[in-house]
Amino acid sequence: MKKLILAIILLGITFVNAQDRYSKGMEKAFELWQNQKTIEASNMFERIATAEPDNWLPYYYVAQLNTVTSFGEKDEDKLSKQLEKAKEFLDVAKAISPNNPELLIQEALINTAWIAFDGATYGMTLSPKNAQLYQRAVELAPNNPRVILSKAEWDMGSARYFGKDVTPYCKDVEKALELFATFKSETPFYPTWGKQRAEGILENCGK
Structure with missing residues (x-):
């Protein structure tokens, strides 16, 4: 019985230590990213991913x-x-967490980076895929502020491309801002981005 109790205690300590390493690693990766050390940050996230295959x-x-560092990149080889x-x-993240709205948004952003680089080549094929991704994300998580904001941005971009008014989508950005005030996740390091972007868009929305 004593051996069993000791084994449980040791297992608990190992789990706590692993969680502590994970938290410190993630915090360090975000710090590197914040300091514009994007390659180092990416490498750190990769090492954490290797150690956390189910996360x-x-x-x-x-x-x-x-994806973010690809926007504005002119070198096609580097972009690719x-x-x-x-x-x-x-793709690995989606295998771990299927039907995750955050991952659907991320997939759409990858497509958008390709479209931004060469709309003539990628727009016709990837634009319909993005429309489907955003629609699916809204169906899964209608109260996720990043979902509402990202879809609104995509709709605005499409409207501008076809010479239409973007004002109808301003209300969606307003809704996203309202959701940012109440949206919470108990998962550590869950995505939180978007609020400042929504505020900036709304400030000039429809002008």
Whole structure:
């Protein structure tokens, strides 16, 4: 009986230590990202992902970081490597956490990075996919502020492309801001981005 109790205690200590390493690693990765050390941050998230094969979050952040840094990139070879890496890690995250609205948004952002780079080549094929991804995300999580904001941004971009008024989508951005005030997740390091972006969009919305 004593051996069993000791084994349970040791298992508990090991779990706590592993969680502590995970938290410190994630905090360090975010710190690197905040300090514009994107390659180092991506590498840190990758190492955490290797150590946490059942946790979708570090895979998600590798995908997100490589996607965000791809916007504005002019070198096609560099862009391709970043977005292929983003898609590779996103696919793993989706296998770990199917039907995750945050991952659907991330997939749409990867597509958007390709469209932003070369709309003539990628717009026709990826735009319909994005519309489906955002619709699916809304069905899964109608009260997720990032879902509402991301879909509104996509709809605004589409409206501008076709020369239409974006004002009808301002109400969606307003809704997203309201949701940011109440949305909470008990999962550590769950995505929190979007509020400042929504505020900036709303400030100039319809002008």
